[in-house]
Amino acid sequence: MAIRAITFDFWGTLFQDAHGRERHRLRLDALIEATGAAEADADKALRDTMAFFLEQHIATQHTLTPVDAVEIVCTTLNVSVTPDTADALARTFADVILQHAPVPIEDALAAVQAAAARVPIAIISDTGFSPGRNLRILMDREGFSSHFSATTFSDEMGVSKPQLPMFEKTAGELGVAAHELLHIGDLEPTDILGVHQAGGIAGLITAVNDRFADTTRADYIFPSWRSFIDLLPELF
Secondary structure (H helix, E strand, C coil): CCCCEEEECCECCCEECCCHHHHHHHHHHHHHHHHCCCHHHHHHHHHHHHHHHHHHHHHCCCCCCHHHHHHHHHHHHCCCCCHHHHHHHHHHHHHHHHHCCCEECCCHHHHHHHHHCCCCEEEEECCCCCCHHHHHHHHHHCCCHHHCCEEEEHHHHCCCCCCHHHHHHHHHHHCCCHHHEEEEECCHHHHHHHHHHCCCEEEEECCCCCCCCCCCCCCEEECCHHHHHHHHHHHC
8 A cells, every 4th residue: 555645643752741740730820829729639630630631532532622621620629710710721721831841752853854755744633731733833843843734633623533534634635545644653542543444554653652562553663763764765
């Protein structure tokens, strides 16, 4: 099967988490100020909400947003806030990633550049507390953005991977069929399953997340982005 375009996941694929404690602290301080909750209660509510986000991401492929996060933590704390306060808190939840950002995985930018020199490329990524608009800013800061012909984020699509619209929409924007995609990501139930359901080719990147390395059904496994760059000529 010919590969006519390559798509990349964001989290655990091109970028790895960093400064999570700092982001949590800013969100926690904002939550305490907005609700008047005790720190221990607010901390537990926020951590439980983040865990719920991750559970929904995998179990139901349902993308929750910063607005959902505010509703969930307030319900958990049994408090109500004004609409203006809720909006401000949601913005804080979303925007702290711009202050304490994740970092590119080693050789990820070089891999993107090498792929873009051969075929159109795009991002297909799920989101959570941090919306797609902010992930675009982070990619722009690190020099990734100019190489992508499309960026698809689940909070903007209304569906998450592995659902077909994530792959079909992106393929259409790249001018190819979904079965002509090579999609690379780190999660078996979303990235690998998703592109296979679309009829495409799957690449599992294990540079920072190797939990699926022994059980994956991916067509390719990349232990590092350097290994992807080395294999790239053979893919075509």
